[in-house]
Amino acid sequence: MLEWVEKYRPKTLKEVAGHNEIKEKLKKWIEDHIKGKNPKPIILVGNPGCGKTTLAHALANDYGFDVIELNASDKRNRAAIRHIVGTAASSKSLTGKNILIILDEVDGISGTEDSGGVSEILKVIKEAKNPIILTANDIYKPTLKPLRDVCEVINVPNVHTNTILAVLKRIAEKEGLDVDEKTLKIIAKHSGGDLRAAINDLEALALGGEISPEIASKLPDRDTERTIFDAMRIIFKTTHYDIATLALMNCNEDLQTVEEWLAENIPNEYKKLEDIERAYDYLSKADIFLGRVYKRQYFGLWKFASALMTAGVALAKDEKYRGFTKYSYPSVLNLLTKTKAKREVLKKILKKIGEKTHASSKRAREDLELLKAIIENNIEMGADLVRYFGITKEELENIVDKKLVSEIFKIIEKKKKEEQKEKKEKKIKEKIVEEKEKKEKIEEKVEEKIIQKEKEETKEIKVEETKEQKEEVKEEKKSKKTKKSEKKEEKAKQLTLDAFFK
Template sequence: MEEWVEKYRPKSLNDVAGHNKTKQALIEWIESIIGGQNQKPILLAGPPGSGKTTLAYAIANDYAFDVIELNASDKRNKDVISQVVGTAATSKSLTGRRTLIVLDEVDGLSGNDDRGGVAEIIKVLKTAENPVILTANDVYKPALMTLRNSVNLINVGSVHTNSIPPVLRRIALKEGFEIDEKIIKMIASHSGGDLRAAINDLQSLATGGSIEIEDAKELPDRDSEKSIFDAMRIIMKTTHYDIATSATRDVKEDIGTIEEWISENLPKEYLKYKDLAEGYDYLSKSDVFLGRVYRRQYFGLWRYASALMTAGTALAKEEKYRGFTRYGPPAIFTKLSRTKGSRQKMKDILKKIALKTHTSTKRARNTVDYLTVIFESNAEVSAELVEYYELTKDEIEFLTNKTITKKILSVIAGKKPKVKKETPKKTEKPKEVMPIIPKRPRISEPPKEPLKEVIEETLEKSVEKADTKEEKKKDPKKQATLDSFF
């Protein structure tokens, strides 16, 4: 399916929503270049999806320039850059038109990479005679400090919320579907000035069938925090290390949840088996690190887990997949919420068994396995077990089925003594029942002799004992010392 953001990318500056000052600055810049003046390259800096690349293409189109784009997915090494920016600079393209060079996502470059890093780009830009437009999200990265001096920096803000609805309305009209104005407004306000996100949201709602207001309410809010949907899109689409690792920076979900999201969405994006296998390989490695972090509290390993998860999976693909992908939340979460009731029931059963058998609930799982087999084969034993473990009807049914449960319960009912309905006759004397008094244990038997005598006798005995001990001590012959051994 074609991505609407590409399909409806404005061809002319007139179609670019908002950014009036930027458009004016670009027009003046290109006209002065056409007029033969030397101009520094332009660096368009602004949030994702605000239209930086679109602006570059639109101006090229309006002034009949061909575009050579080097985006982050291309191998922007020194040779490629100097070949494109350097040698092509003075010549016209095959069509005889001039060329505009677009270097996308320069904030993805690392400062000291000598094969296509910032230093190399600056060197090449100085020799470039063709106009160059660079784009970046985060121009204040330290790596771009020196680059900022070699360019004309234009800050492109996010698209104003009021400029978004007309774009969405136009797309809906061209796609031939009707959409409630309230939903349009909702998409616009959710987008937080990211027009690409707004168009993607519109497309994902439209491809889901009818566009309902309830669905629109579910849209991720991009205003407050970066949404997990954006993070997915960035990780799945980019082939650049820095961009991938920073994708999850402002996402509110924890790292474990992000891992589940990547795991869920990877096969939706990576259609080549090799890419997919490699992607999962990185994800599993990240999981190993994450396990260590949790188990051993080695928080230093955290960043390796995060890098393997984001950049590892992003770089696993050979090349970018174009086209629209509808990312979604991990199925495991919906499954868990669906099965919450039954998991709770199992927990209750395990707790009961664990309590009676003095084991952990983990061990009690084995008992459950045996129980289900016994329930199916022997109703009498089952009845005893059910009574012993104090299982309820629901719980028995949960472990087996309705018929077996009925059988077991009828055995239990049959065992219970029947309550006599007739009341005993008043004249009849109740039979005397001899109570069975258990024999007391010996220890607690009272001494047969009177207490006083017993005490006196014991005292006498102990005095005698002490005397003989004293005598023994006094008898030197009987005293064994070390000397006596020599």
């Protein structure tokens, strides 16, 4: 049974959804070839599943070309490519048709381990009389610059959501699926412009037997889980070392998670016992390296773990298994996800205890056991400790019986209220003392002022007194003076009288 992406792969350019401008460019390019103008080879660059290979095949079909499609990043293919290019000097196939060479995944030529890869492809391009289309997800690696220089780069954008929706509708109709537009829209949006992913999702949901908006919205997330799905697809479907090792390039998951995914899905993909055995053998070897990376911090071993996991599992099969495989979420991770919330809470509690007791989380774990025992035997003390550590009710419910928790928090509330009351009373008492002190101070000040005033008054009286005394002395002096002068005058008068009578 063909998987849907193959079953519904467009045969002609007309059937290819979207990409109208690119279709015109390709048509002109192949017509130039037919006219013998020998234009530059084309590199179609775009994200996975946007239709690069489909465009190339449809073009060949429309113009009656036979196709030779080879994976450029596979070293073993290079000899075949050279041979084909060499023998196809007449640029015609056995059937007498023109040949279009499609070199897939040129960005899979790895720079260091396959340094001659790019120059070999360049040689092929130079010698070939046939039109060549190369495809790549990313052509902007520095090692691929020589290829960019001799080819025409055409960027193929992601497929528009509406276009994807139209394709999904057509497939659903042909497959007689009972699915509404809302669900198809969710799948289309979710694919992020990757039509292959959208078709695969629709097929996976159809296989599951139920296609509803609820289920469609549970599809793995494009940017996170999706990348791990892509990685699984690449590792399980390829038989090439380089491609397999690149499978984790855009994958954000750590190697331990990838290992779980592979362990879960090996028997989903591989059917021959020998393949399964070999795959698990490589995976277990990868696990040994990975263990040493983490335990001994030998980060140099990481690449061996990664290579054994990706290329090891990929090359464990004798040949590719065709058809669609539904990769499942690892059951162990499923279990961990289910208990994740609980584990997170436990971590928080241990952190809180550790902060107060200045202990590691390992030691805090022992303290937590102690706390549980205290709660069961002396709930008052347990409540005090729970409060001291700052453990919330919701957190405590994860580790202690709910009944006990509500009792503990009743005690805590009661204590809190009592403390608040005490605090209030203390505040009132303090206020009273404060007021009293204030009053006393005011009284002291008033007294001081009265004394001051009295002092000032006595001073004034004294001043008055001295003034009066001065006046009196003056008066006395004055009267003495007048008396003296009167006496003088009298004396003078007497003298004149005496003189007169003499």
